[in-house]
Amino acid sequence: MTYPRFLSFSRNGRHGYGLVVDGGVVDLSVRHGATWPTLREVIEAGRLLQLADESKNLEVDCTLDDIRFEIPIxxxxxxxxxxxxxxxxxxxxxxxxxxxxxxxxxxxxxxxxxxxxxxxxxxxxxxxxxxxxxxxxxxxxxxxxxxxxxxxxxxxxxxxxxxxxxxxxxxxxxxxxxxxxxxxxxxxxxxxxxxxxxxxxxxxxxxxxxxxxxxxxxxxxxxxxxxxxxxxxxxxxxxxxxxxxxxxxxxxxxxxxxxxxxxxxxxxxxxxxxxxxxxxxxxxxxxxx
Known part of the structure; x- marks a missing residue:
């Protein structure tokens, strides 16, 4: 079974988090950052799996090479x-x-x-x-x-x-x-x-x-x-x-x-x-x- 992959990153001086989709990153922090500023708040809300399901078909915002990986929490x-x-x-x-x-x-x-x-x-x-x-x-x-x-x-x-x-x-x-x-x-x-x-x-x-x-x-x-x-x-x-x-x-x-x-x-x-x-x-x- 393949599980969703969530990551935290920085890009162009901004910190964010996202979902890995087809080798790229769907930037979830742009879409949901006002409600959940980091993955810590997503986890606290119990929304990891639901967010993955809602976002898996979205167009990616950048590639993995465009970002700098940060520690997930x-x-x-x-x-x-x-x-x-x-x-x-x-x-x-x-x-x-x-x-x-x-x-x-x-x-x-x-x-x-x-x-x-x-x-x-x-x-x-x-x-x-x-x-x-x-x-x-x-x-x-x-x-x-x-x-x-x-x-x-x-x-x-x-x-x-x-x-x-x-x-x-x-x-x-x-x-x-x-x-x-x-x-x-x-x-x-x-x-x-x-x-x-x-x-x-x-x-x-x-x-x-x-x-x-x-x-x-x-x-x-x-x-x-x-x-x-x-x-x-x-x-x-x-x-x-x-x-x-x-x-x-x-x-x-x-x-x-x-x-x-x-x-x-x-x-x-x-x-x-x-x-x-x-x-x-x-x-x-x-x-x-």
Missing amino acids: PTPEKLICVGVNFPDRNEEYKDGQQAPSNPSLFIRFPRSFTGHREPLIRPPESHQLDYEGEIVIVIGKGGRRIPEKEALGHVAALSLCNEGTIRDWVRHAKFNVTQGKNFDRTGSIGPWLIPYCDESQLGDIKLETRVNGEVRQSDRTSRMIFPFRKIISYISTFTTLIPGDVIVTGTPTGAGARFDPPIWLKPGDVVEVEAEGIGTLTNTIADEA
Whole structure:
């Protein structure tokens, strides 16, 4: 099944959102921006699928090459990431621990991400820029203390993330990873949002990361330590989830830090994160100007 693809973009100095149709973009923000300024408001209104159906036969306004991709939800209230969520990834830590009983979580800021086709930025403070390919879920129906059996009913859409990390900066302090996870434009989200319709879109799909065409990470969501239902339920225990909240759900083994010696990303590299039914998120690497 082919699902609608919604994206956020900028063009000619204007920010907008649209629907991908026949390789082009129907600019929905021109038509509906007064009611729903961004895709976050479309999701809050529960109108993704209806808007896709109403717009699929409209004439495109521009090509994909005419736009600059932005992260799909430009200003989420919460952007929460899950760490160590695949069995082989847990074993990388070599600390003798069994799989954790609860998810490891941390927060990222929207400014730490950029869009599809945009370069990830290697800062001058460190050249240890690493990749982490992950699946993104976007909350459509808010809630607190959501039961696991009901959790997927709170998902509006899916996307992809390269949760780029400055490795030595996640070890700058004893008990956190915040610094190394939040350098400006070190990660990416996109290329678009796919409306969530049923569990087959998440239950057992392949997630793969490639660097310059070489497969570095490859696993299936059915092997996740904490499935999507658990993640949503657990997070909603301590914070109220609202429409547009973004959850980045964990990466397989194979990040550059785990090679001997480590293989860091460098300018000119091309990183692709691909998941079945969602698409491919592609970024180059550049040094900060």
